Amino acid sequence: MTEALPKSATASREAEELATRPKIVGASVKRTEDPRLLTGKGAYVDDRKVPGMLHVAFRRSDHSHALIKAIDCGAARDADGVVAVFTAEDMREVNAVFATSRMKNYYATPITGLAIGKVRYVGEPVVGVIAQSRYLAEDALELVDITYEPLPVVIDPEEAAKPSSALLHEEANTNVLCSREFKTGDAEAAIASAAVRVSGRFRFHRKTPTAMENRTYLAEYEPGRDELTLYTSSQVPGIIRDALSDAFDMPGSQLRVVAPDVGGGFGGKASLYPEEIFVAFAARRLGRAVKWTSDRMEDLAATSQGFDQIVNAELALDAEGNAIALRAEVIGDVGAYSIYPWTAVIEPVQVVSFLPGPYKIANYLGRVRGIATSKPPTGPYRGVGRPTSTFVTERLMDMAAQRLGMDPITLRLRNMIQPDEFPHRIGSGIIWDQCAFTECLNAACGKADYQELRARQAEARAAGRWFGIGVACYAELTGIGSRISVAPGMPINTGTETAKIAIDSTGAVTAAFGVTAMGQGLETTLAQVVAEHLGGRVEDIRVIQGDSAAVPNATGSYASRSAVLAGGAATLAAQEVKEKIIRAASHLLEAASEDLVVEDGKVSVVGTDRTLTFRQLARAVYLEMGRIPADKREELTSTKTYDPVFGTSATAAHLAVVEINPDTYEIKLERFVVAEDCGRLINPMIVDGQVHGGVAQGIGAALYEEVVYNDEGQNVTASLVDYVIPTATEVPLIDVVHIEAESVTTLNGFRGMGEGGTIGAPAAVANAVADAVAPLGIDILELPISPERLFRLIESSKNHKDSSHGHET
Template sequence: MTTVIRKYVGMGCRRAEDPRLLQGRGQYVDDLRLPNMVHVAFVRSLHAHARITVPDHSQTRAVPGVIAMVTARDLQGVKPLRADESDLPEYRVTEWPPLARHKVRFVGEAVAAVAATDPAVAEDAADQFPIGYEPLPPVLTIAEAAQPDAPRVHDEWPNNVLMRATGSGGDVAAAFRRAAITFTETFTSEGVTGVPIEPRGCLAALDPGTGVLCLWTSHQVPHILRTLLAEHLGHPEHLLRVVAPDLGGGFGIKSHLYPEELVVASLALQLQRPVKWTQSRREDFLSNVYCRDSRVTLEMAASSDGVVLGMRARSVTNSGAYSILPFGAAHEATGAARQIPGPYRIRDYEYEAVAVVSNKPPRGAYRGVAMVTTTFCMERMLDLLATRLGLDPVEVRRRNLIGDDELPFVNALGVSFEATSFRRSLEEGVRAIGYDAFRARQKAARGTGPLIGLGIACYAEFTAPSATALRARGVRSVPGFDAATIRVSPTGTIQVFTSVTTMGQGLPTALAQLVADECGVRMEDVLVQCGDSSLAPYGSGSWGSRGAVAGGGVVLRAARQIRDKVLAIAAHRLEATVADLVCEDRRIWVRGAPFRSVTFGELAAQANMMTTRLLPEGMEPGLEATACYDPPSVTVSNGTHLAVVEIDPDTGVFGLRRYLVVHDCGTIINPLLVEGQIHGGCAQGAGQVLGEAARYDPAGQLLTGSLLDYPIPRATDLPPQFEIVHLETPAPTTHAGIKGMGEGGTIGAVAAVANAVADALRSAGADGVRSVPVLPEHVLTALGQGPR
């Protein structure tokens, strides 16, 4: 076998894109300028629920600089955003018009659009646009939506239920009959959103010569977006190009089709000139998707020694006004119920998952999606079980986590765990945090000042879902596979075009490390290009922690094709067998005879017929490979988070004093990138406990429409450092044993911080924390229920 000496995978290489970005040479959508470009501003609904009266905008059209004003009547050829059908017995399809036609269903829904030569002129004209409304009673909460006499968000529906699904495995009734203890708890979380540093935006321009419409957009899934644009605009897909330039964060919220992209593209076709829209921060809060607005009721049956015997779950998700493409409402709703067992040995489990509509913006993907909620609920249940039985929370987890000796393990719903380190990650975390010493310190400090608490969260991170997994959850508009093309120039440099996108996570660097090692070249020889639907082959893009699994897997496949051809040429040239060759640092030589060698560049020139040397007989010229890769049904990463908090009992304010993460994402390509992802994910997760939440008044007006009111965490809200322990349990079913890891920081953080607050309250004899965020008033209320 050929010896390929790898030196980059596992190294903390600095991100190749950083110098360009740090020097201000990045190119985001708002940096793009085209001749004769016009700017769009949207007229947005002032009401959560209202009928629209026919507007008269003739006077607004006369404003100097205004080029066009459009309402729903002007977009007759543009189809509404219609979510996928489903074979669930109770499932309803919503239709979201690009511009509201007869009725508005949330504050901020686009009603009209104004195109002008200057963005300020467009915004002023939009502010003056005369839209009339007949207000209707809004439906805002899960409880309101469930009322039999609640106003209907969609008039033709018999109620506000969007979907309902059930599932089970094992004998749940028998598990409850033999249990020594059973109890029920309900947990709630409020809607949160990604708040990327770069809001959304897009620029559309038509090439009149070719008929190609190009859309530059801050987006995570260019190929899927191209297909959806073709379907909704009626424009041939081969005459559409979608380009995602530099993204200032995505977090899942930029993986959807939004009305603004359809309107901007349609205006570019109508006006025959470039059309641009840049989202304001206010619009970011009003019109982007939110996630995790849910209520989960869990019933647990356990033995007297703390072993969970069975569970029942009922999850209700607030899906907002519409089911959004390409994932649809079922993505979060079914995930919220199916993922509750997590890393635990639960063989008897049943669930009901419900999604309801409301007069709020649509709910969609945001980092970790339902896994954040399910981990919070399950980890709180285990702490509450420990309290009821007088056991230590760590010991309860030890007795229920799936062990290495039980692998492969198939849970009650048929999910298979093949290579995980659930117990090991817990033990590493307990050791590194100094668990016993903390408990002794907590006991000694009781009644003497600030309350301290330690929270634990163990989790399974389901990453990189395949086509099979997506179909099982009702997602039909996402293919599941990804693709890459690798081209080697005659001088030996390499270009990689991949369907996965980069949004600040360092993906081009990680992929370059894989390709450089596989081909035996240096990293600086490799250029990775993402985000262009015309350069890269078709694929699913970046979301669901799939960049390294699907993107890395597919570039490895393509790189191995390149390597195999290069080695075949080298073997012919050096008069050796392929098995006798060694490949390293741009050079291939014969094992035991290093003087018999040839450079990678020389072989690339020969492959591209740029030398006098001919190729082996029967070999085609060129050095290019394209590969597709649909990853395994599910790839499971795992970890344990431990958080230490300190509460001021007089104010209810708490702070994070220490945070430790034990994380296992299989083969680590670049530890520097992994740690950066964990840091950011933990910060976002902590923010959901510290105060992030979309708040509305009774009329459905958003009260948290700016960064003054929606408190993303500041540096002072976070611990001085995030301590990280890396474990590596390679996945047996993926290329190079890679697992996803982009969401693990968020998945574990909400539960760990919430459990830490609850632990601190418990040390004061108080009970609490069944919802997030946990605000100071919640802490004070809990303390008032028990002795101080």
């Protein structure tokens, strides 16, 4: 298939076709990792036990912002089972790591294993206690005596941006770690003269990724060779290896970083952490294996957080509903440090970069500042900035539709970049390749039967019920290549991936990658791509991921890139190995290359029963000397690196249906429909799973999840009782329609899709809730929208009406 499905294609036919498609790429192959992962046979870092292994517990700051005046570790060192107690003083030989950037107006904060001189958020590691068990280490923690001198709390980003604020990093001379502006046309002038203007101060509250497996690090050290191996629950073992090489001045050949089975990441495991540096340091210093397993409290206190922005935005339209200008001022609360390697810039800059979304808006002005506060650093979290930008733009679209008296779908379709208008450069400079904006929106409305929903809404409203329908459309950049950096001006290469495929002397196929699986099924999808292009069987292909020693250069899995980049590299390497198979088989079977077919792990002469299995072929190549002339003998291996150069995009439309209890203000999601385009599907079942999971996280962002720091800088959502994530009972059935508009800019037409669910869902849910309460004259500008927030909005609007037009219910 080389073209997009016509949008008239019905969803059920599509689903049927996808499910029964015979090819390997495109088939809903059952996940080969599932028998292992679902029966408790996965091997996570914490499952790894090494003789003599020691355990770390961290004494973390209980101050938001304070100078460290003195640390007394004497009693802790004497405690039962304690082997060592380290402070920053002990780690002076370890270099600080900096997330540098070529960007102007940016300050890179030093990242160290333990706090030096001062603490900048509650939960920052200050002292590491190493003992024979975690229990003993925690007992000794209480004996560490730290004298702090409290400094002013820096917790509100708008206050922190003022010159009068106390500074978290004095050397930076400001708490504004970065600022940027994007400008196309003259937004100010266009807004001033516009027929219709809608605006708001939008607030997207801080979240934390809450992977099921907490971060866990185990460093093993071989003193004889000065070799360090770090087992880490990381999405980016390659990046960690390179960073540790800088921190310890060690060559990569003595440093191996391995991410074995990883239990979820969502971006929270995509950065370098102080605990990783510390564990590696301690193992090398002590000459023993050292493990740290985060508990949930530590995870909520010190894993990177995200989505913390204030956006003042205004959209201007002409009287016919054509958007003409968008202006936005973004304040990103980036926390206390600029995270490595992504920098503090990554999320707030994404917000301004993606605000114009799928719409033609001639004039755009986007300003952003990333402000340091006394909170854990923000980092990538599924969607990175785009959940916020989509929330803002899609709310503005609905507000405009309401003002104009237009249907929100009609307004969107009118303003969207049309299928014949690609490539299109939006006001922030992003170029959309071929995106299925109108196709996705039409498909979502078709699947949900939008007209019927509106009819139901009219009935419900007549009966006094609060019933709402919301949509959200967006595009994201995925599978980004070497010409675009994942984060602006970052000094690492995120634009390539390498695959190393080998058929060994037993005929077995091993495919090694630098990407990492965190549960998303990459082991299966990459095996499908290799099998397709090699002519092998999916179940025979052993996929190795997450090992820095497997390929010379790798980063990992983040930014919806693995299917595109690793899939591309797999394709190239598999094709080359297949060519070698054919050349060898041509000798062995005495047949012309064009008469050979490689399929199901065998090579055969077409139209005959002459066949060699991979095993037979490999024996002939490697062991049975003489069967192939020495000068024609080739190793059945290939290492290929793929660079999509610019990469591609991915698009979706989300539609949410909610009903709100008008007495208790409980919000119930009735239905959720996603029409998405991730290009050519590798495994439709896995794509569905990714969409479902992403939407569930987006629902969490819309209705439940919020990290709350009080005025003293204490995290008051420090357990999963108070940091509320949705469970199966809060997530409705999700219908997914696939629009397979293959990317023309990537190998195989793949587009990335790991993050999308989380990008569209918050906005769709917000719009549905706003639609449900629209008759009350209430706008939704803040997420999550909890029953409590709804109650307050309704009460204040009632009070407002009481004083003007009398009571309205």
